[in-house]
Amino acid sequence: MRLLELLYVKYRMKGVSHATLNPEGPGAVRIHLIPPKFSIIDAIIHHLRPESVAIINGQDIIPLSISWAILLNNFLKELNYYSEEPITKKDIEGIINSCTMDTTLIYPSVSQKELKKDLKRIIDCLYSVATGNGPTEDIGYRSLGEYAPFMSAPHRMDLMISSMEKDGIWNCNQRCIHCYAAGQIESNVKELSTEEWKIAIDKLREIGIPQITFTGGEPTVRKDLVELVDYAKWFVTRLNTNGILLTKELCKKLYEASLDSVQVTLYSSNPVTHNRLVRANTFDKTWAGIQNAIEAGLNISINTPLCSFNADEYEDTLEALHKIGVRYVSCSGLIITGNAKKSESTNTQLTETQITHTIVEAANYCHTHGMELSFTSPGWVDPKNLENMNLNPPTCGACLSNMAIAPNGDIIPCQSWLNKADVLGNILSSDWKDVWNRNNCVAIRDYASQDLGKCPFRETYVMHGVS
Numbered sequence: 001m002r003l004l005e006l007l008y009v010k011y012r013m014k015g016v017s018h019a020t021l022n023p024e025g026p027g028a029v030r031i032h033l034i035p036p037k038f039s040i041i042d043a044i045i046h047h048l049r050p051e052s053v054a055i056i057n058g059q060d061i062i063p064l065s066i067s068w069a070i071l072l073n074n075f076l077k078e079l080n081y082y083s084e085e086p087i088t089k090k091d092i093e094g095i096i097n098s099c100t101m102d103t104t105l106i107y108p109s110v111s112q113k114e115l116k117k118d119l120k121r122i123i124d125c126l127y128s129v130a131t132g133n134g135p136t137e138d139i140g141y142r143s144l145g146e147y148a149p150f151m152s153a154p155h156r157m158d159l160m161i162s163s164m165e166k167d168g169i170w171n172c173n174q175r176c177i178h179c180y181a182a183g184q185i186e187s188n189v190k191e192l193s194t195e196e197w198k199i200a201i202d203k204l205r206e207i208g209i210p211q212i213t214f215t216g217g218e219p220t221v222r223k224d225l226v227e228l229v230d231y232a233k234w235f236v237t238r239l240n241t242n243g244i245l246l247t248k249e250l251c252k253k254l255y256e257a258s259l260d261s262v263q264v265t266l267y268s269s270n271p272v273t274h275n276r277l278v279r280a281n282t283f284d285k286t287w288a289g290i291q292n293a294i295e296a297g298l299n300i301s302i303n304t305p306l307c308s309f310n311a312d313e314y315e316d317t318l319e320a321l322h323k324i325g326v327r328y329v330s331c332s333g334l335i336i337t338g339n340a341k342k343s344e345s346t347n348t349q350l351t352e353t354q355i356t357h358t359i360v361e362a363a364n365y366c367h368t369h370g371m372e373l374s375f376t377s378p379g380w381v382d383p384k385n386l387e388n389m390n391l392n393p394p395t396c397g398a399c400l401s402n403m404a405i406a407p408n409g410d411i412i413p414c415q416s417w418l419n420k421a422d423v424l425g426n427i428l429s430s431d432w433k434d435v436w437n438r439n440n441c442v443a444i445r446d447y448a449s450q451d452l453g454k455c456p457f458r459e460t461y462v463m464h465g466v467s
Contacts, residue, residue: 303330
């Protein structure tokens with residue numbers, strides 16, 4: 001019987017399986033089932049039962065026993081027959097019957113009735129994790145550090161589809177004081193074409209990466225953005241934008257293309273402060289873009305990089321966002337590279353005491369008003385202080401949970417790490433195994449897997465006297 005299990009997992013669970021439950025939301029659950037890598041002979045000799053993992057909404061790692069992985073894989077396989085069609089209650093019954101019937105071929109002594117009960121337990125558990133309530137079964141989470149030795153790719157790839165400059169001409173519709181990308185990418189970089197990005201997306205699916213983020217530069221300046229998002233439906237998809245071009249029409253098209261979430265950078269609800277920090281008169285368009293995204297039904301979050309110009313206004317910003325229906329917000333420290341290495345930016349950086357004070361006030365407001373807050377910059381605030389605020393301490397995910405692809409296809413440790421010397425390969429021309437196993441990629445991953453709560457890139461560039 002155990003041999004049947006091993007043969008099934010080895011030869012029937014090839015590559016990553018994917019499906020989305022309740023795609024119209026709220027509460028959509030994106031499941032990517034990642035099979036284990038093992039030798040059947042070794043598994044038999046050493047009495048191993050290889051574990052698969054389910055990645056939920058691109059972030060939560062759930063270990064699955066071999067029997068549950070087989071049952072879930074059969075369910076996802078049946079579900080995908082209906083990927084382009086609405087599913088009726090009768091269809092669901094047929095899917096469950098076919099799934100459990102297939103599973104009895106591996107476990108003939110187990111009745112379909114018992115398998116249906118197990119399938120319900122699996123789905124209930126994954127739904128619970130996806131909604132932030134933790135697993136309902138005693139299966140536990142697995143930290144990235146624990147899972148790192150078994151990984152062959154990150155869980156998220158950030159696609160920098162738009163460059164800051166093209167042919168020596170500024171290509172972004174803002175000139176943010178704190179932009180970490182500006183000045184890091186050569187001005188003569190050639191962006192990948194639509195078809196080249198599609199080839200890259202296909203490669204990411206083959207590699208088994210479940211989530212991609214469209215970012216830049218400013219990704220909405222690309223005329224093919226909706227086409228690329230639509231092409232990437234297999235993935236959990238996210239868009240990072242300044243919101244200026246989020247018109248009603250574009251938001252509607254992104255929703256129809258199944259974009260999972262959009263993050264807008266807003267420095268302040270005070271137009272003067274926001275415009276000062278982006279060095280453009282764009283507040284009204286960004287604010288309208290946020291409202292258009294909400295109206296279109298997109299899952300939206302707002303990120304605010306904190307500095308001395310906007311920290312005292314952050315609670316006012318949260319209040320303004322709460323009034324228009326924003327629930328998810330994040331804030332961050334400054335990434336000290338690109339434009340942010342210039343005195344215009346570094347002179348506005350907050351000390352640890354200052355940024356901690358700002359986050360305490362923000363956390364109190366969010367907890368009182370039903371908003372969800374996260375702080376995303378590792379190494380800026382004592383993790384114990386964040387835990388006391390019921391916030392998860394951020395960790396570095398470079399070359400572990402996330403990596404990035406520059407506008408010309410170069411693979412880099414993360415989207416902040418744009419030094420030419422640190423390029424790991426090119427998505428169109430490099431063999432992925434060679435990229436993943438390069439000495440500098442392994443070294444960064446080893447650092448990240450230790451969960452030290454620090455950013456190795458920031459450690460290199462941190463200014464003297466800045467906490």
